[in-house]
Amino acid sequence: MKPRWRGAFLYPTVLVGLFLGLQGILGLAGVPLNQQPAIAAVPSLAALMLSLPWRLRRAWGEARPWRRLGVRASWPALLTSLLQGLLLAAALLLLIVVTLLVAGAQWEWQLTPPLLLNGLALGLGVGFTEELLFRGWLLGELTLLLGHGRALWLQALLFSLVHTRFDLPPAELLPLLGGLLLFGVVLAQLRQGDHGVLWGAIGLHGGAVGGWFLLSQGLLNLSGTGPAWLLNTANPIGGLMGWAGLGLLLAVLRARPVNQCTAVASAARPDTGARRDS
Structure with missing residues (x-):
């Protein structure tokens, strides 16, 4: 079974509309602007989580949606994949920190318990949500529509x-967008190498986001560290060292x-090109 382009556009549009609409309602209710995204993110x-299984059953003809998305796997596959992703995130951050x-x-060294909890929540929230949406649903949907090769690059571009x-400014934005595109390719490649298990990508994405938050907010003084094109301290993958x-x-x-x-995971090799419903 193959999804349709109309649904592929409409589904994320509704989710984004819900997220933005909730922020608007919170603004009318007097909730401070900096708190609105975090509060709106919970119902979004x-x-x-509720709509994705329905989407896969209806548009993909998938009887086991969470396994197809890479969320469900055997415990050895899941833990091995997650640990590998966290180690890759640590290696990436180590290179940046040394530079x-x-x-x-x-x-x-200004870490505090609230800062640690903030970093953990940020890593888990961003890592799980964005990987489920981009390397889980979007990569799979585009693979069914376009094939894995083109889907890999298109999902990274949209990400x-x-x-x-x-x-x-454009001089900082363009390198950042390029770094994000490369990051999207790396995350998709990691999931493909894990035979569709998503937890390695979650570990890498969440570890990089949460780890950089803790480093930049509580462990490093980043003043006077060079030009943004070399070391973008707002987001390190937007600089030359992040690209490297x-x-x-x-x-x-x-x-x-x-x-x-992960090769023995009971996932049906989703979204890797080994299985395509066309």
Whole structure:
């Protein structure tokens, strides 16, 4: 069974509309602007979790939606994939931190329990939600419509564009969008190498986001660390060193041997090109 383009556009539009509409309602209710996204994200995530199985059953003809999305797998496959993603995130951040220290950053060690909880919640929330949406649903839907090769690059491009920051000058925005596109390719490649299990991508994405938040807010003084094109301290994948780190990760992922643990996962090799309903 093959989905239709109309539904592929309409489904995320409704979810985004719900998220933005809830923020508007919260604004009318007097909720501060900086608190609106976090509050609106809770019912929006609930809507995503409830609607995704329905979408896969209706448009993909999939009887086991959570397994097809890569969320459900055997425990060895899940834990191995998640740990691998976290280790890759740590390696990427280590490269960036070493470069920052050479460029003049200083350790400041100002971590607090609220900051740690904030970083953990940010990593888990962003990592799980965005991977479920982009490398779970979107990559799968585009694969059914276009084939895996074109779907991999298109989902990465859309992932990059939805993170556009209009407050940045073009000289900073364009490298950031390029870094996000490369990050989207790396995350999709990681899921493909894990035979469709999504938790490695969740670990890499969430570990990178939450880890950078803790480093930049509580562990490093980033003043005077060089030009943004080399070391973008707002988002490190928008600088040359971030690009270099992602390029190394992509090379490693494409050269790695098959993960024997995830190979025996009971997922039906979703969204890797091995199975396509057409």
